[in-house]
Amino acid sequence: MELWYTEKQTENFGITAKIRETLVTEKTDFQDLAMIDTVEWGRMLVLDGMVMTTVKDEFVYHEMVAHPALNTHPNPKHVLVVGGGDGGVIREVLKHPQVEKAVLVEIDGKVIEYSKKFLPEIAGELDNPRVEVIVNDGYMHIHDHKNTYDVIMVDSTEPVGPAVNLFTQGFYKGIFDALKEDGIFVAQTDNPWFKADLIQTVNRDVKEIFPIVRVYCANIPTYPSGLWTFTMGCKKYDPLQVDETKIEEIDTKYYTPRLHKAAFALPKFVEDLTK
Structure with a gap:
């Protein structure tokens, strides 16, 4: 059977x-x-x-959440990951030596527990001394930590259940306040085939708060449609202005310095969602 x-x-x-x-x-x-x-x-x-x-395709998502933002900010010392209890984004963040502290705030401690047990290749850095793991509501953590982080990454589920509040304009405003004056935030924003309305809404809401907003894509086979979007909001630095020749090569399987800007070149139907 x-x-x-x-x-x-x-x-x-x-x-x-x-x-x-x-x-x-x-x-x-x-x-x-x-x-x-x-x-x-x-x-x-x-x-x-x-x-x-x-285990097979996780590297795409986790690399593309972490590296575009960290290679856009010139000195990301303090990084927050909201959600991401599997530890994959944290693993990628720690590949940047200038990061002094990475904070993970995951609302469901069971995700952390079972990821450590069954996904050690993904969760293996959660016990790193540069990491602080907090089991709590990321929405409230953002609210309570103003002007704290250089980069904030939102590694959430789709906007159902405990992640609903992580797709609201109030949350994005809280992120803006929790970032330092030159901070950057990035969030996964689902797929353009089935969730076009969500991408449009997030893009509109983030544009009302951040002066620089960019959307980029990656191919993740086990996610709905396989084509996935991420939205980056920046107070000062534009990912499209990064000199890719100065991006240091790190141990990755998907992201490369050449891909940094290429990921922001959107298919026309996706580009139309961001106007």
Whole structure:
């Protein structure tokens, strides 16, 4: 007998993967959590029926959350990651030696616990001495830490359940206040095939707060449609003005200095969403 996991990404479309083993299922205080081992993608974290990360393709998402912003800011010493309890973004942030402290604020401690147990290649840096892990509400942490961070990264689920507040203009205004005078923020903003309205709304809201707003894309096979967007808001520095010849090569599998600006070259239908 074969076992298959299916994520219903819309009412009419989904993806499916053959399962070797279900490692854990639990209804936490915030969401339904599952860790499964798939034949094609390896171990997979699923929250509320949505694929969050897999061992095989996780590097794309985590690298593209972290490196464009950190290579745009000239001196990112203090970095905040909201969400991201699997630890992948933290792992990438720590590849930048100028980062003195990286703070992870994850609302669901079970995500951290099971990621450490089943996804050690992703969560392996969560115990690094440069990292502070806080199990709390990221929305409230932002509110309580004004003028604190050089870069803030929002590694959230889709805008359902505990992540709903992380897609509001009030949250983006709080991020602006929590950043220093030359700070940068970046958030994952879903896909343009099924969530065009979300991308338009986020882009409009962020533009009302940040003077420089850029959208970029990456290919993530296990995310809905495979084409994923990220939105960056900057107080001072423009990612398109970065001299790519001065970006230091680091250990990556997707992001490169040449890709830094190329990722901001959007397909026309995506570009139209940002106008």
